[in-house]
Each structure stands twice: as structure tokens, then as C-alpha cells.
Amino acid sequence: MSACMWFAEDRRGGPFILSALEDAKKTLDKAYMYSRVESLSRAQKSSACPADFLRLLRQPARDTRSAVRAADYMDYTLRLIQQRAHHLHKHSVNATDLLTPDELNTIARETGCSARVQPISCRFIPEVNKYRTATSICNNLRNPRFGASNTPFTRWLPADYEDGISQPRGWDKRRRYNGFLLPLVRQVSNMILARSNVDSDRRYTHLLPIFGQWVDHDLTFTPTSPSLRSFSSGVDCDESCEQAHPCFPIPIPSQDPRFGLNSKSCLPFLRSAPACVTGNRGIPFGAKNVRQQINSLTAFLDAGQVYGSESMLARELRNLTHDQGLLRINQRFTDRGRELLPFSTLKLNLCPNPLNSCSSSRLEEVPSFIAGDARVDENIGLTALHTLFLRDHNRLARALSQLNPHWSSDTLYQEARKIMGGYHQVLIFRDYLKTIVGPKYFSFYLAKYPGYNDKVDPSIANVFATAAFRFGHLTVQPFMFRLDENYREHPEFPSVPLHKALFTPWRVVFEGGIDPLIRGLVGRPAKLHTQDHMMVEALRDRLFQFRIRVAQDLGALNMQRGRDHGIPGYNAWRRLCGLSQPRNLPELTRVLRNFPLARRLLQLYGTPHNIDVWLGGLAEPLVPGGRVGPLFACLITAQFHKIRQGDRLWWENEGVFTSRQRASLASVSLARIICDNTGIMDVPPDPFLYRPQGLEHASCSTIPAFDLSPWIDTHKSHTGLNKTKTKKSKIE
Structure with a gap:
């Protein structure tokens, strides 16, 4: 008989385990429903701000919601068993010590966790x-879950939690690390990141950070807890400064330059949702007893932000009323005859006060857009890229239909999607990554395709998602630029302050479409990330502040997220990359080549070992020809090396495309994609390289078109059913 049998049956006569499971489900279902209604209500209010919309859109949806719910069911069930056992035994016990493997597996099956790991x-x-x-x-045919959506991030170093299992770094404000207390992340932001001047990048355009965000949204999305309130105490994470899972608020230091002494003493923060087979809930599966977080996207460069990373969403985005393999488009508005993204069915009005906030000429409500990634509306530059590639998919599908009239709707969709994925892989490796990590790191790690290796796990590393690939936050300008046909400030639709360009799809609908925005991305420089001029005020002090409510601090959020995920400190990652590990002020000064910065960091952290890795990586001087320091260059190249080598369907892998198709893909041009899908007539040949005032631009008429002739199919028998029969077929 197991220890669990020592418990008395509950008052209804049911088994103890089932009683705990039932109570856990009721508590969580109520919290989930309340939070969903509360989030929707806040976002629908006329006084709603971008943060309200972001909070709602970041909540888990579809299969991600099921994965998070299963994990929470299991975790809370075990917590209840542990609490009740403690009440009976009058001493601390571990719930998993009280249950047999069969009983644990019963809980796993009933919560839905077993389905997350079954073969x-x-x-x-x-x-x-x-x-x-x-x-x-x-x-990966041997390990089918490698790189799949709704699986845990991987770890390149063991997690560093305060309790060894799940408690974030900094949860216990009295706990010392290497002999020192961790500083408040807002205090670090104030002392290190706050700089008023903005240096412009003389080499690269503002497309660089926005395209970096575009790439990130193909690879990583970490859902937060679906509940805005603590399961155990009911504390509202938005209103209270009490720490109670999932509430992990960011304390505001005394005499904060923005908040002063009399304002709210914290910024709200929700912990990331746990993965199903980790922490206490991982024991039945033999998993390490450490909390992991979910990546709701695939780990591959597959243009998932266009097509979606779940089957239901992918189907929702398709136009199934025609047989051309098209994606859905907006049925209410166009961009001077060109396609716009479809609207979400979620009843949100992102133009709450048209007369004051949106457009004086149009009074219609504008819902949020929908795309393969929920963050499509985060800023209008990102929305412009979503629109550009939506149009290019439909352009490709129509062209393929002309070349192969016998192809079914599914074949047209899948072939256009496959080409789009190949596009992205070429553009990201050939044009984007070299500008980030510099030619030395690129040549050593990424220049030559090593071939597919089914032993390589391409899953996204937690440190990449939480720290290294967030370097671009320091290259964003305080404006979203909008330029006219001559690449000058647009006379009718001028550039928009960044904090007024967040969650404003109406600006795309009513204010000139995407052409002025695309010109702004390729015709204006990025912000240059320097040690003295780090993060612009719009991100550090005005994030998601449009009309009311307390604005967030992106730098503080990034550091708090790293602590939430148990990411080890700066020197641990330097060691992993074979770099020196500074121990004191002279050594840190040599690494950073900046004495005042090194001194400020040690005034805060006491030792280089404690520095939050996101901040430490950003503090390093840039590698030659790149836009990150040595640590982030190492971590970023390592991640993309794994993504490529672990992708069986990578564009260069033999048999994925024909040799002629590979040759065509290798010549893809982002400039040509812009020409094909906008009204822009001239662009920089390399849109990432800054050319002031439109100098050295190329006319669209001189840029070679993408060659689709290698996709002409003369083997009709290979296309499956005819169009009539496949109109309603599914993609999987």
C-alpha cells in the first residue's frame, strides 16, 4: 500500500487523488475563465492601452493553452496533495514521495500531461x-518532437533557480549570490540603460532591428500564465505588488526618476507558463525536476509568422473559398488596391477614440490584424513586414497556378509556403546574420552548410530566447519613420513616435498603407547600440503607454524574464563560450574596455558573476563588423548553426529542392520582394545597408525577377487529386 493510502477519503467518499485532481481543475478553470473575461473586458474599454491588448494576445491560445492548462492541472494537483499531507503529518513532505509511479501516471493521464510526451x-x-x-x-523522424511547437525550450546550461526547482532568481530579496544581493532590475535599468542621446548607425538601416524582430517571431514565443491572479490567494497581478505565483512584480526603487516617492511601488509582471513535463510535474516522466518554459513556435526558419505554428491557426489563415492556394486577406479595406492582412474575429477596437487618437477623416473601428504570429500589431513597422510577405505568398501561389494549372489548391499553398520558407532561410543567413555576428563568427560557424544531422536538436535555447536574441532592443529608433516617394519625410503622414506606433493597425489602414513604412525602414538608419547610449526612452520609460496607465520598462522586463526562467549569470555563459570570466573591476574593465561602465555594474552587482546575462552581453563592445559583443555572437551563431543542421527540410539539403530550384532560391532578393508587393519604384539593392537620401538606389525595373521556371511541373500524376476534389482538404 502506498503512503497515499494513509489519507482518509474525502467527505464525498471519493479517492483522495481524484478529489485533489477535481479540486485543482475547478480552481484553475475558474481562474482561467475569470482572467480571460477580465483581460477581454480591459482590452475592450475605451480607455484601454496597448498593454491591455498585448496582455490578452500573449495569453496562450489553441494547443498552447491546452499544454499550459495540463501543466497547471498537474502542478496544482501535486501542490494540493502536498498541502493536505503536511496538514496530516504536521511536517513537510514531498507529494511525489507519497505516490506510487502508477498513481503519478494516473494524475499525468487525467491532467493531459501524458499526451504531451507520448510517442x-x-x-x-x-x-x-x-x-x-x-x-x-x-x-526529425527519429525524434519527432525536436523543434516542434509547444515543446520546452532547451537548456545549454543547468537552470539556476533559488530552490533548485522553480523559484526565480531574486524572489527572496534577502538571498545572496556570491556574497552579494541581486539589484532590482529597475534600478539596473536606471543606472545602466538610461541615456537620452541617440546615435544613428551609419552602416545599417532601421530595417535591421525590425527584421530582427520578424525573425525572432518565427522562432520564439513564450506564453505567460493564462491567469492574471494568483491561484492560491487570488491576488491581482496587475494591481498588487505582492509576490504570489504567477505574480512576480518588478519593485520600483526609492527616488526613481520617473515614479518618484508617491506612486505605485512596482511594475506588473507575470511569470512565463511552465512546460508540462518539468518541475514537480516532470517526475512521472523521468524528466529533470526543474521548471522549463514553453516555446509555442517551431524552432525552424519556416516563415511560421506568416503561416502559423499550429494546424488550426494555419487553416484559419487560408482562403479555402478559392482553389489557388491563397492566404486570407482583408475584406473591408485595401491599400490602394493591394491586399491587407485580415482582421481577427476577436472583438477588439484598436481605435478607441478616432477623433483624438486615430484619424479625423475616418470614424470606423479597426480590429486587430491576424497573422501566423499573435504579435503582428506590436508596431506598425512589423505589421508592414507581415503585410509584405502575405502579399508575396499570394503572388507566388497565383504565379504557380499559371505555370501549373493542374495543381490542386493544397499543392499551390504548400509549394508557395515551401518557397517562402526557402526565401527566409537564404535572406536570414546570407543578408541578415553576417551583419549581426560579424564576418569572423559568420565565416567560422555559419558560412558553409554542414549537411543535415538527425542527432542535432534544433530546439531554441532558453538563453537565446530570453537574452541573446533580445539584443535588437538597443538598435530601435524612437520613431517609426514614414517617407514619401523621394525618401523624404511624408508630408501627409509624418513619422510617428514609437510609443504611438504600438498596436495601431488603423495607421496602416487609414494613413498611407505600408509603402511609407517600408521606405522608412530601408531609407532611415537604425539606432547604433553603444555602451554610452543604450535604450531609447520610448522603450525604457514609455513602453505600451499610449493614453493612460503606467508604462513598462523593456530593459527591466528582459532582466526579470531572465530571472523568472532561471538563466545563470554572465560569467557562466562566458565560460561556456570559451571566453574569459572577469572576477573584479580591472578584469571587467579589460573585457568591456570601459572603466566607468564596469564600475557602475559592480556597484550594482558586486561581482561580474551576478550580472544578468542580457545586460552583460549588451555591455560588451561590438565585434568587428557586427552589432553584438563576443558573448552574444557566440550564442547566436551556436543557435542558428543548430537550427540549420537539425532541419531535415533545410533548403540546401539534398532532395528538398531540385538543383535548379536551389539556384533560383540562392538569388532571391529582398529588394525584389519589396518591388513586387508594393508601389515603391526604387529601393536600396541591399535594404539592410543605409544609403542616405536615396543615393545608390536601384530602380525596380533593373532588379531581376525571381525565377519560378524550375517549378514548372510536367508530371501531372505527382500532384494528387484534381482541384475540384481537394478544395476542402486539410494541410495535415
Whole structure:
């Protein structure tokens, strides 16, 4: 008999385990429902701000919500068992010590966690060797979950939690690390990141940070807890400064330059949702007893931000009323005859006060856009890229239909999607990454394709998602630029302060479409990240502040997220990358080549070992020809090396495309994509390289078109069913 049998049956006569499971489900279902209604209500209010919309859109949806719910069910069930056991035994006990493996497996099955790790058969997935699944399940045939959506981030170093399991770094304000207390992240932001001047990058355009955000939204999305309130105490994470899972508020230091002494003493922060088979809930599966976080996107460069990383969403985004393999478009508005993104069915009005905030000429409500990634409306530059690639998919599908009139709707969709994925892989490796990590790191790690290796796990590392690939936050300008046909300030629709360009899809609908925005991205410089001029005020002090409510601090959020995820400190990652590990002020000064900065960091952290890795990586001087320091250059190249080598359907892998198709993909031009899908007539040949005032721009008429002739199919028998029969077929 197990120790669990020592417990008395509950008053209804049911087994103890089932009683705890039932109570956990009721508590969580109520919290989830309340929070969803509360979030929706806040976002629908006329006084709502961008933070309200972001909070709602960042909540888990579809299969991600199921994954998070299963994890929370199991975690809370075990917590209840542990609490009740403690009440009976009058001393601390671990719930998993009270239960047999069979009992733990029963809980796992009833909560839904078992389904998250059960074996997957790839034999019944149609055309698994030809097209990606939406979720990237079965990209790796031996390990089908490698790189798939809604699986845990991987760890390159063991997690560093205060309790060794799940408690964030800095949760206990009295705990010392290497002999020193961790500083408040807002205090670090005030002392290190706050700089009023903005240096412009003489080499790269503002497309660089926005395209970096575009790439990030293809690879990483960490859902937060679905509940805005603590499960145990009911504390409202938005209103209270009490720490109670999932509330992990950011304290505001005394005499804060923005908040002063009499304002709210914290910024709200929700912990990231746990993965199902980690922490206490991982024990039945043999998983390490450490909390991990979920990546709701696939780990592959597959243009998932265009198509979605879940089957249901991918299907929602398709136009199934026609047989051309198209994506859905907006049915109410166009951009001077060109396509716009479709609106979400979520009843949100992102133009709450048109007369004052939106457009004086149009009084219509504007819902949020919908795309393959929920963050499509985060800023209008990002929305412009979403719109550009939506149009390019439909352009490709129509062109393929002309070349292959016998192809079914599914074949047209999948082939256009496959080409789009190849586009992205070429553009990111050839044009984008070299500018970030510099030619030395690129040549050593990324220049030559090593071939596919099914032993390589391409899953996104927690440190990459939480720290290294957030370097771009320091290259964003305080404006979203809008330029006219001559690449000068647009006379009718001038550039918009960044904090007024967040969650404003109406600016795209009513204020000139995407052409002025695309010109602004390729015709104005990025902000230059320097040690003296780090983060612009719009991100550090005015994030998501449009009309009311307390604005967030992106720098503080990034550091708090790293602590939430148990990311080890700066020197641990320097050691992993084979770099020196400074121990004191002279050594840190040599690494940073900046004595005042090194001194301020040690005044805050006491020792270099404690520095939050996001901040430490950003504090380093840039590598030659790149836009990050040595640590982030190491981590970023390592991640993209794994992404490429662990992708069975990578564009260069033999058999994925024909040799002629690979040659065509290798010549893809982002400038040509812009020309094909906008009214812009001249662009920089390399849109990432800054050319002031439109100098050295190329006319669209001189930029070679993408060659689709290698996709002409003369083998009709290979296309499956005819169009009439496949009109309603599914993609997976």
C-alpha cells in the first residue's frame, strides 16, 4: 500500500487523488475563465492601452493553452496533495514521495500531461518528406518532437533557480549570490540603460532591428500564465505588488526618476507558463525536476509568422473559398488596391477614440490584424513586414497556378509556403546574420552548410530566447519613420513616435498603407547600440503607454524574464563560450574596455558573476563588423548553426529542392520582394545597408525577377487529386 493510502477519503467518499485532481481543475478553470473575461473586458474599454491588448494576445491560445492548462492541472494537483499531507503529518513532505509511479501516471493521464510526451508515429502524415507540418512535428523522424511547437525550450546550461526547482532568481530579496544581493532590475535599468542621446548607425538601416524582430517571431514565443491572479490567494497581478505565483512584480526603487516617492511601488509582471513535463510535474516522466518554459513556435526558419505554428491557426489563415492556394486577406479595406492582412474575429477596437487618437477623416473601428504570429500589431513597422510577405505568398501561389494549372489548391499553398520558407532561410543567413555576428563568427560557424544531422536538436535555447536574441532592443529608433516617394519625410503622414506606433493597425489602414513604412525602414538608419547610449526612452520609460496607465520598462522586463526562467549569470555563459570570466573591476574593465561602465555594474552587482546575462552581453563592445559583443555572437551563431543542421527540410539539403530550384532560391532578393508587393519604384539593392537620401538606389525595373521556371511541373500524376476534389482538404 502506498503512503497515499494513509489519507482518509474525502467527505464525498471519493479517492483522495481524484478529489485533489477535481479540486485543482475547478480552481484553475475558474481562474482561467475569470482572467480571460477580465483581460477581454480591459482590452475592450475605451480607455484601454496597448498593454491591455498585448496582455490578452500573449495569453496562450489553441494547443498552447491546452499544454499550459495540463501543466497547471498537474502542478496544482501535486501542490494540493502536498498541502493536505503536511496538514496530516504536521511536517513537510514531498507529494511525489507519497505516490506510487502508477498513481503519478494516473494524475499525468487525467491532467493531459501524458499526451504531451507520448510517442508519435510519422508514418501516417501525408507527404512528410516533401512538406513541413504546421507544428514541425516529424521534421526529425527519429525524434519527432525536436523543434516542434509547444515543446520546452532547451537548456545549454543547468537552470539556476533559488530552490533548485522553480523559484526565480531574486524572489527572496534577502538571498545572496556570491556574497552579494541581486539589484532590482529597475534600478539596473536606471543606472545602466538610461541615456537620452541617440546615435544613428551609419552602416545599417532601421530595417535591421525590425527584421530582427520578424525573425525572432518565427522562432520564439513564450506564453505567460493564462491567469492574471494568483491561484492560491487570488491576488491581482496587475494591481498588487505582492509576490504570489504567477505574480512576480518588478519593485520600483526609492527616488526613481520617473515614479518618484508617491506612486505605485512596482511594475506588473507575470511569470512565463511552465512546460508540462518539468518541475514537480516532470517526475512521472523521468524528466529533470526543474521548471522549463514553453516555446509555442517551431524552432525552424519556416516563415511560421506568416503561416502559423499550429494546424488550426494555419487553416484559419487560408482562403479555402478559392482553389489557388491563397492566404486570407482583408475584406473591408485595401491599400490602394493591394491586399491587407485580415482582421481577427476577436472583438477588439484598436481605435478607441478616432477623433483624438486615430484619424479625423475616418470614424470606423479597426480590429486587430491576424497573422501566423499573435504579435503582428506590436508596431506598425512589423505589421508592414507581415503585410509584405502575405502579399508575396499570394503572388507566388497565383504565379504557380499559371505555370501549373493542374495543381490542386493544397499543392499551390504548400509549394508557395515551401518557397517562402526557402526565401527566409537564404535572406536570414546570407543578408541578415553576417551583419549581426560579424564576418569572423559568420565565416567560422555559419558560412558553409554542414549537411543535415538527425542527432542535432534544433530546439531554441532558453538563453537565446530570453537574452541573446533580445539584443535588437538597443538598435530601435524612437520613431517609426514614414517617407514619401523621394525618401523624404511624408508630408501627409509624418513619422510617428514609437510609443504611438504600438498596436495601431488603423495607421496602416487609414494613413498611407505600408509603402511609407517600408521606405522608412530601408531609407532611415537604425539606432547604433553603444555602451554610452543604450535604450531609447520610448522603450525604457514609455513602453505600451499610449493614453493612460503606467508604462513598462523593456530593459527591466528582459532582466526579470531572465530571472523568472532561471538563466545563470554572465560569467557562466562566458565560460561556456570559451571566453574569459572577469572576477573584479580591472578584469571587467579589460573585457568591456570601459572603466566607468564596469564600475557602475559592480556597484550594482558586486561581482561580474551576478550580472544578468542580457545586460552583460549588451555591455560588451561590438565585434568587428557586427552589432553584438563576443558573448552574444557566440550564442547566436551556436543557435542558428543548430537550427540549420537539425532541419531535415533545410533548403540546401539534398532532395528538398531540385538543383535548379536551389539556384533560383540562392538569388532571391529582398529588394525584389519589396518591388513586387508594393508601389515603391526604387529601393536600396541591399535594404539592410543605409544609403542616405536615396543615393545608390536601384530602380525596380533593373532588379531581376525571381525565377519560378524550375517549378514548372510536367508530371501531372505527382500532384494528387484534381482541384475540384481537394478544395476542402486539410494541410495535415
